[in-house]
Amino acid sequence: MPPREPNSEKIIDFVVNKRNGIKGLVDTGIETVPELYILPLEERLEPNNISNHHSIPVIDVSNWDDPKVTESICKAAEEWGFFQIINHGVPLEVLDAVKEASHRFFGLPNEERKKYWVGNSPTETVALKTSFAPLAETVFEWKDFLSFRCSPRDLESFPLWPPVCRDEVVKYLESAKPVIRKLLEVLLKGLKVKERDKTREYPLIVSPVVNLNYYPHCLKPDLTGGVFPHSDISTITTLLQDENGGLYVRATDDNSWIHVPPVNGALVINVGDILQIMSNDRYKSIEHRVVANGSKDRVSVPIFLDLGADVVFGPLPEVLESGEQPLYKEVVFSDYSKYFFSKKHEGKKTIDFARI
Ligand SMILES: COc1cc(/C=C/C(=O)SCCNC(=O)CCNC(=O)[C@H](O)C(C)(C)COP(=O)(O)OP(=O)(O)OC[C@H]2O[C@@H](n3cnc4c(N)ncnc43)[C@H](O)[C@@H]2OP(=O)(O)O)ccc1O
Ligand SMILES: O=C(O)CCC(=O)C(=O)O
Ligand SMILES: [Fe+2]
Numbered sequence: 001m002p003p004r005e006p007n008s009e010k011i012i013d014f015v016v017n018k019r020n021g022i023k024g025l026v027d028t029g030i031e032t033v034p035e036l037y038i039l040p041l042e043e044r045l046e047p048n049n050i051s052n053h054h055s056i057p058v059i060d061v062s063n064w065d066d067p068k069v070t071e072s073i074c075k076a077a078e079e080w081g082f083f084q085i086i087n088h089g090v091p092l093e094v095l096d097a098v099k100e101a102s103h104r105f106f107g108l109p110n111e112e113r114k115k116y117w118v119g120n121s122p123t124e125t126v127a128l129k130t131s132f133a134p135l136a137e138t139v140f141e142w143k144d145f146l147s148f149r150c151s152p153r154d155l156e157s158f159p160l161w162p163p164v165c166r167d168e169v170v171k172y173l174e175s176a177k178p179v180i181r182k183l184l185e186v187l188l189k190g191l192k193v194k195e196r197d198k199t200r201e202y203p204l205i206v207s208p209v210v211n212l213n214y215y216p217h218c219l220k221p222d223l224t225g226g227v228f229p230h231s232d233i234s235t236i237t238t239l240l241q242d243e244n245g246g247l248y249v250r251a252t253d254d255n256s257w258i259h260v261p262p263v264n265g266a267l268v269i270n271v272g273d274i275l276q277i278m279s280n281d282r283y284k285s286i287e288h289r290v291v292a293n294g295s296k297d298r299v300s301v302p303i304f305l306d307l308g309a310d311v312v313f314g315p316l317p318e319v320l321e322s323g324e325q326p327l328y329k330e331v332v333f334s335d336y337s338k339y340f341f342s343k344k345h346e347g348k349k350t351i352d353f354a355r356i
Contacts, residue, residue, distance in 0.1 A: 058263060073183065101212070142221075232285065
């Protein structure tokens with residue numbers, strides 16, 4: 001890694017070593033954006049690279065028995081890798097409550113918040129972190145996040161989770177699970193996985209991770225990144241965003257960036273690398289990024305469907321049945337996720353780890 005300027009070392013000490021996060025730094029009343037957070041020109045999101053002619057689909061899923069709904073979902077996963085769903089049955093109050101809970105957690109005094117800092121937390125199942133991979137990054141993301149591992153075993157440590165948000169996180173996850181199961185069923189059916197097979201579905205839903213992402217307001221959001229371009233490693237991600245906007249998705253035809261407009265009550269669904277690999281590239285795990293807001297603190301709440309650490313995955317036999325050549329080798333999930341978390345975000349490059 002290239003040497004950093006002396007002020008950046010001070011900022012890293014405050015934000016990472018002293019566990020204050022970017023939220024703690026913004027709370028000091030900084031009036032300029034520190035060098036550590038400034039992206040090189042070529043990595044910034046330029047207005048002329050924002051698409052004004054694409055939009056990702058918004059799908060009404062009130063009737064799962066309607067073949068048009070299932071077709072639209074598979075088509076969106078193939079063509080866009082991203083779509084929003086409405087009328088999904090997760091109550092608006094549950095969605096609002098988890099967003100409010102995120103603000104409550106990040107509104108705690110620094111000393112209270114940092115009790116959950118990674119490595120210091122009372123349980124490994126909850127960890128407060130900043131940016132993405134601070135040990136590997138030259139420029140930091142303008143983001144802190146509180147991450148909850150939510151397998152049935154992990155939930156045994158619920159009493160150690162932060163009381164200001166733990167009920168809302170569990171309620172949100174439990175309310176979203178029927179929709180997530182339905183989405184997986186539809187997407188797997190689209191890959192010719194015929195029977196609804198519990199043994200096949202279980203590993204896909206058993207190890208969710210819920211993050212409370214917090215992007216404090218940023219004086220110069222055009223110079224920084226809330227999340228840098230990346231694809232998720234999940235099977236699918238179910239994301240709740242707030243009313244501030246700022247999520248952008250890569251267009252597959254001209255490389256421009258498409259804004260995902262906030263739709264009240266909607267959930268944003270995206271395909272992750274695991275599902276792209278399982279589908280042998282039929283479904284697309286698309287690059288996306290976030291820009292912080294100039295005046296408002298933004299929150300979002302993704303549910304990542306991860307696999308168990310020792311689960312081996314690769315292109316599904318049903319997809320290869322007709323003689324299609326596999327594009328990916330089989331990999332162990334923990335190897336894939338360790339690779340992802342060991343480096344800074346590099347757009348779509350993570351998937352090359354599994355490519356033949
Ligand atoms: C998260 O932001 C994201 C996520 C994504 C997309 C995500 C997905 O698609 S799925 C992701 C959800 N899954 C998980 O988060 C899996 C749960 N995580 C883990 O099991 C582990 O983190 C691990 C992946 C197995 C890595 O474990 P390990 O190799 O042991 O490394 P760590 O314990 O995490 O860290 C080592 C060391 O570094 C410090 N550190 C690491 N990251 C941070 C951070 N962000 N902030 C502060 N400090 C950090 C950590 O404290 C450790 O220090 P020690 O002093 O203890 O050595 C897409 C986009 C996103 O932005
Ligand atoms: O905050 C958002 O809208 C998206 C966050 C994201 O991409 C992630 O956490 O993986
Ligand atoms: Fe993401």
